[in-house]
Amino acid sequence: MDEWIRQAELWGRQAEAWIRQQPPEQIYVAAAVVALTILVLVAASCLKSSKPNTIVLSGLSGSGKTTLFYQLRDGSSHQGTVTSMEENNDTFVLHSEQERIGKVKPVHIVDVPGHARLKPKLDEVLPKAAGVVFVVDAQDFLSSMQASAEYLYDILTKATVAKKRVPMLIFCNKTDKVTAHSKEFIKKQLEKEINKLRESRKAISSADISDEVQLGVPGEAFNFSQCQNKVTVAEGAGLTGNVSVVEQFIRDHVKA
Ligand SMILES: Nc1nc2c(ncn2[C@@H]2O[C@H](COP(=O)(O)OP(=O)(O)O)[C@@H](O)[C@H]2O)c(=O)[nH]1
Numbered sequence: 133m134d135e136w137i138r139q140a141e142l143w144g145r146q147a148e149a150w151i152r153q154q155p156p157e158q159i160y161v162a163a164a165v166v167a168l169t170i171l172v173l174v175a176a177s178c179l180k181s182s183k184p185n186t187i188v189l190s191g192l193s194g195s196g197k198t199t200l201f202y203q204l205r206d207g208s209s210h211q212g213t214v215t216s217m218e219e220n221n222d223t224f225v226l227h228s229e230q231e232r233i234g235k236v237k238p239v240h241i242v243d244v245p246g247h248a249r250l251k252p253k254l255d256e257v258l259p260k261a262a263g264v265v266f267v268v269d270a271q272d273f274l275s276s277m278q279a280s281a282e283y284l285y286d287i288l289t290k291a292t293v294a295k296k297r298v299p300m301l302i303f304c305n306k307t308d309k310v311t312a313h314s315k316e317f318i319k320k321q322l323e324k325e326i327n328k329l330r331e332s333r334k335a336i337s338s339a340d341i342s343d344e345v346q347l348g349v350p351g352e353a354f355n356f357s358q359c360q361n362k363v364t365v366a367e368g369a370g371l372t373g374n375v376s377v378v379e380q381f382i383r384d385h386v387k388a
Pocket residue numbers: 191192193194195196197198199200213214215216246305306307308309368369370371372
């Protein structure tokens with residue numbers, strides 16, 4: 133033990149003598165390089181950890197959010213779950229990527245129940261969102277169209293979504309049913325409904341308007357390409373596992 137300490141002391145003295153021999157500029161440059169490297173590494177790790185990895189599942193209740201959540205996580209639909217009031221909130225590696233070799237970044241997915249009294253929850257999760265999946269029941273579309281468009285309008289006019297350009301995927305679900313409407317039809321109808329909402333909300337006295345962002349181009353019929361954030365429409369079925377468009381959307385916006 134004593135010997136070790138003596139050896140260490142010897143090395144310490146040798147190192148000190150060596151440093152004294154070096155021109156001082158060289159020491160300063162070396163110290164500056166070390167300091168700079170540490171700074172860059174710290175900054176890089178800060179940037180990395182602040183990148184959001186949260187995907188928000190939204191949409192009316194009954195549209196299929198919970199089914200989609202389980203399908204993404206477990207690769208099965210957990211049949212028998214009733215339309216729920218509780219939210220699902222979990223961080224996991226997508227089921228479809230569990231077999232992939234190498235590192236896969238886990239995704240944080242929040243399923244926000246569509247019940248009106250739970251909607252404040254959205255304001256809490258949207259600022260952290262890397263993307264929003266808006267689930268629409270394509271089979272029972274017509275009866276829920278108006279309510280669905282209103283909910284969608286509320287999300288698209290949020291500053292946390294529009295200004296931060298949070299990408300959105302409108303997922304036309306339940307297309308395993310032959311009577312389901314096509315995504316082209318759903319897109320057109322939702323645009324029409326949002327156009328109507330825009331007009332009617334303009335008519336309300338400005339004091340009552342809670343919209344944070346004006347949607348679309350004044351004087352032009354609304355369509356999703358006018359949104360500041362990117363809005364895409366795709367179809368699939370959570371129940372039968374046809375969710376690859378959702379998985380792709382997640383991977384595009386939560387970098388592995
Ligand atoms: N045919 C069909 N039914 C589905 C699909 N996804 C969900 N459902 C059904 O729709 C109902 C509501 O689903 P759920 O996930 O609870 O909706 P949530 O209220 O949005 O969470 C359940 O009976 C599901 O089995 C689908 O892709 N196809």
